[in-house]
Amino acid sequence: MEATDDSVNSQVTQIHHLAAAGEKMVERLRKKAFLPDRRKALNVRLGIAEVARLLGCSTNRIRMAEEDGRLPRPEDGSRRAGYTIEALLNMRTVLNASKHRHSSEAPAIIAVQNFKGGVGKSTVTVHLAHYLAIQGYRILVVDCDSQATTTTLFGCNPHFDVTRDQTLYPYLSVASTEDDLNYAVQKTPWPNVDLIPSCLELFDVEYELAATNATGQGILRDRFRKLRDGLQKTAHDHYDIILLDPPPALGMVSLSVMQAATSLLVPLAATTPDFCSTVQFLSMMDQIIEAMAMAGIKPAYDFIRLICSRYDNTDPSQSMVIRVMEETFGPSLLPVPIFDSAEISHAALRMMSVFELEAPIGAPKTHKRAKQNLDESLSQVEALIRHSWARPASIEEAIAHVG
Incomplete structure (x- = not known):
């Protein structure tokens, strides 16, 4: 039996109602998490x-x-x-314990990228930003994904709090109205972490750049380089590390991010579908980079590493997948995975990272274990960054210290 036009239209209308109901619930959750003034605050204290x-x-x-x-x-x-x-x-x-990069060292621009959804890409980005902030680095987080999960985790509701003109859109748009990225940088509750937020309307850039692609590779090449140039200019005097959260799909924005990044961090979960999907992602990346090189666009990376972003070490099947990943990727897989902890989920429900929690949400032992694991896992990335700055002398020594 074929569906009538009226029944199809009613289902399309339902999408609108579902989206509206969802946005209202996100705002309710945000109000509950950030009472009394609905603004996220950083109240964490360290002994x-x-x-x-x-x-x-x-x-x-x-x-x-x-x-x-x-x-x-x-x-x-x-x-x-x-x-x-x-x-x-x-x-x-x-006390002369600053970790800022030297003026002679280039800012690290790290894309946390995988075309497979559900691997914790935004969660890794936010936790990495907060970990590096605690270590003393100056951080800029750029949400390049129109789904805006990273923006949400920073306490902003992309539907109500962010307009298209506050995102990358005015800079990347074909009819660009901005010459640099300073207009989009927003302060966060962290004194040394800034954010360029995203919202659904950022997706308009995909349409515009796709249309530009049909008019000539020279114009498109300039657009790809523009994001890199803007990030380097913004970071020069203000930031040590820039973290990019690109869309979980191949598109013009993702290609711009690949060109802008100086390093890639690829998160994946310890499941067979995630492993297979990531292999496809890497194969696609290989083909894309080859095609970009032929068009005169040549990405260059200080490091490319994979990190298991969701690992349940009590699950035998996941332990088996970890062994497969180790055999396949060798040293390109960071040795300390991020555990699939309930404390990370509890924090995310409050639009926070574990590093922002004033007190454990679940059992204190669970919180302590999650925080210790995040410190050990994310310090591996810090070691890679410092190695790219020629500090410390040995990356193996740094990772051995972590382990």
């Missing part, structure tokens, strides 16, 4: 022992700096409340 570990110094050195006035005394007269991220960054400056 003196953790701060000393991050600074690579003794707790006594911090106490002495507070006693002699180089560092402010704790607000409440004691150290029980812990230190804010702002205080930690100030300590890095005062």
